[in-house]
Amino acid sequence: MNIEQAKRIQLEKFLKNLGLTPVHANDNCLWYHSPFRKEEVPSFIVDINKNVWFDQGTDKGGNLIQLAKELYHTDNIPLLLSKIEAAAPAVPQTQFDVLSLTELEETIKCVTIEELKSVKDIAYFTSRNIDFAIASKYCQQISFMYNDRDCQAVAFPNIHGGYELRSNIYSGHMLPLAISIVRMNPSVIASSCCVFTDFIDFLSYKTLLSHGETEILVEKFADVYILNSPSLISKALPNLNAYSHIYCYLNNDRTGRTITETIKGAFSDRHVVDAADRYADFQNVSTYLQKKSWRKK
Numbered sequence: 001m002n003i004e005q006a007k008r009i010q011l012e013k014f015l016k017n018l019g020l021t022p023v024h025a026n027d028n029c030l031w032y033h034s035p036f037r038k039e040e041v042p043s044f045i046v047d048i049n050k051n052v053w054f055d056q057g058t059d060k061g062g063n064l065i066q067l068a069k070e071l072y073h074t075d076n077i078p079l080l081l082s083k084i085e086a087a088a089p090a091v092p093q094t095q096f097d098v099l100s101l102t103e104l105e106e107t108i109k110c111v112t113i114e115e116l117k118s119v120k121d122i123a124y125f126t127s128r129n130i131d132f133a134i135a136s137k138y139c140q141q142i143s144f145m146y147n148d149r150d151c152q153a154v155a156f157p158n159i160h161g162g163y164e165l166r167s168n169i170y171s172g173h174m175l176p177l178a179i180s181i182v183r184m185n186p187s188v189i190a191s192s193c194c195v196f197t198d199f200i201d202f203l204s205y206k207t208l209l210s211h212g213e214t215e216i217l218v219e220k221f222a223d224v225y226i227l228n229s230p231s232l233i234s235k236a237l238p239n240l241n242a243y244s245h246i247y248c249y250l251n252n253d254r255t256g257r258t259i260t261e262t263i264k265g266a267f268s269d270r271h272v273v274d275a276a277d278r279y280a281d282f283q284n285v286s287t288y289l290q291k292k293s294w295r296k297k
Contacts, residue, residue, distance in 0.1 A: 003077070003161030003176065006084050007063050011046045011053055014064060014088045022046070034058075035071060077159050079186065112143045113155060113163075124154060124168060128200065129289050131207045138182070138203065142174075156180065156199040156226075164199055164228050173228065179236050180226040192222035192245035194275075195236070195263065197256065197284060199226050201249060204289040216278035216288060222247065230255050237266050245271045251284045252276050 012022070012030055022030035023042040034044040034055055043056040054061035060070060068080045116122075116136045125135045135154070142155040142165065153170055155163040160178035165171065180199060184190050196202045202224055209217055223243070225236050240246055240263065248263060250256035256276060264272045279288040 002081065002157075002163065002174070003065060006065055006068075006081060006161070007051075009064055009084070009088045010048070011051055011064060011067070012048060014067075014084070015046070017087045076186070077161055078157055081161055113140050116141045116154065118152065120152060120167070121154060124166070125203070127168075128204070128286060129207065129292065130200070130203045131210060134206045134210060135203055138199070138206075158226075158228060166200065177229060177232070179228055179232050179239075181239070182224040182226070184221055184223055189242050190221060190223045191243065192247065193225055193240065193243045194222045194247045194249055195225045195227065195240070195259075196249050197227055197230075197251050199228070201285040202226050204284075204286045205249060208285070208289055208292075213292075216275065216285070227259070230259060233259050233262055237263070240267065243270070245273070247273045247275045249275045249285050252280060252282065256284075 015021075015032065015035070018035070020032055020035055022032050024031050028047055028049045030046045030048060031042040032044040032046065033039055033042050034057055036044075036055060036058060039057070045054045045056070046052075047054075052061060052063055053067055055070075058070075060066075064084065065077075065080065068084050069075060072080060072083055074080065116132075116139055118141060121135075121141055122132050125132050138156065140155045140157075140163075141152065142163065143150065143152045145151070151167070151170060153165040153167040155165055155174070157163055158176075158178040158180045160176045162176045162178055163174040164180070165174055182202070194205070196205065205217070209220065222245075225239065227233060227236060246263060246267060248260040250259050257274075260272075260274050260276065264274075276284075279285065282288040282291065
């Protein structure tokens with residue numbers, strides 16, 4: 001599920017699945033006892049035409065995403081989407097915008113998003129020497145129509161409900177485009193973080209870590225930030241402010257070096273490490289993994 005799918009879920013059906021029923025109806029509005037507190041007079045209103053809510057007691061309102069933020073006391077979008085999906089498993093089909101890496105925007109119809117299981121999925125990661133058990137923990141499988149043909153790709157979620165899409169014949173983004181964050185502990189911010197260009201580098205890093213690789217890995221217990229696009233570094237910087245140690249696992253090219261220097265400049269009082277020096281003979285973590293001799297034994 002992503003943000004656009006969640007917004008299409010009818011609020012009254014979502015509330016019903018939570019065990020809440022309207023006390024009375026008035027024109028296009030349903031009146032509920034507020035889910036945020038105990039009360040005798042209903043003060044929580046749902047406009048069924050606009051599919052929005054308003055709580056008179058807190059003077060807050062909005063769409064389903066904003067309701068979930070108040071109910072579950074978090075701004076973590078992937079966590080919110082998982083809770084919404086659990087409460088309202090019947091997700092309506094919708095249209096998604098996809099931005100290909102050629103910068104040409106197309107519209108696709110999402111058919112299914114499910115766990116990784118196909119032979120193509122396994123082959124995609126095996127060809128990159130990424131452990132499939134690791135990939136299946138973080139990725140999903142998406143089937144969709146693109147340019148009037150059936151397509152399938154590996155999908156990696158970002159913080160705004162979009163996905164990064166990869167296959168042997170396709171590479172792009174399911175909008176909205178945003179950074180991805182993987183925390184060691186969802187409820188606690190670590191003291192250190194690692195920054196990657198894309199999720200393939202991240203999964204390569206995790207594979208190296210699982211095999212006891214120490215040559216390029218400088219930090220095991222760290223949160224992870226995946227840019228998904230070099231242009232999103234400005235979106236990542238405010239989040240990086242929370243860390244005392246920042247390890248940059250970026251590409252060994254001009255763009256990667258520029259991003260690393262940007263991070264160093266923004267946090268001159270922090271311990272910022274250019275980890276790309278540790279795989280200086282390779283373009284990125286992914287190509288470093290593919291050359292490891294122990295993967296061929």
